[in-house]
Amino acid sequence: MNSPVILSIGEISQRTGIATSALRFYESIGLIRSQRNRGNQRRFQRAVIRRVAVIKAAQRAGIPLDDIGQVMGTLPADRAPTSSEWKRFSNSWKRDLEARIGQLTRIKDDLAGCIGCGCLSIENCALINPNDELARVLVGTSKLERGTRPLETPS
Numbered sequence: 781m782n783s784p785v786i787l788s789i790g791e792i793s794q795r796t797g798i799a800t801s802a803l804r805f806y807e808s809i810g811l812i813r814s815q816r817n818r819g820n821q822r823r824f825q826r827a828v829i830r831r832v833a834v835i836k837a838a839q840r841a842g843i844p845l846d847d848i849g850q851v852m853g854t855l856p857a858d859r860a861p862t863s864s865e866w867k868r869f870s871n872s873w874k875r876d877l878e879a880r881i882g883q884l885t886r887i888k889d890d891l892a893g894c895i896g897c898g899c900l901s902i903e904n905c906a907l908i909n910p911n912d913e914l915a916r917v918l919v920g921t922s923k924l925e926r927g928t929r930p931l932e933t934p935s
């Protein structure tokens with residue numbers, strides 16, 4: 781039986797383009813795992829390269845490390861994700877990305893409405909009071925009854 785390929789942290793860094801400090805951080809939060817040799821140096825299985833590739837791709841898509849950790853936690857630590865696992869992860873992250881794009885587009889549109897306005901109304905500005913969230917606080921009053929109340933300026 782062949783023994784698994786064992787790589788140093790420097791070799792993992794070279795092959796993935798990820799700094800050794802980042803690799804140590806990934807290990808500290810459980811995204812990757814190493815073993816120690818007799819000299820107490822980290823040694824990684826080859827599968828770690830693909831795990832790091834998944835982490836890198838997810839980070840590029842803006843996925844928070846906590847979310848990446850949850851997904852990676854569903855895999856055994858000593859093997860790379862399979863093609864079908866990668867497909868499942870990437871589809872899920874694509875949906876997250878689309879939701880964030882939608883949210884950012886709405887914020888951009890709200891901001892466009894504010895350009896040149898300057899009212900800074902706590903109640904009527906869509907950027908400050910998205911979806912009229914203030915209405916939940918001020919139950920029983922309509923937007924029109926509340927009128928425009930600009931932010932107080934410091935004296």
Ligand code: FES
Nearest residue numbers: 894897899900905
């Ligand atoms: S500043 Fe946002 S609507 Fe006036």
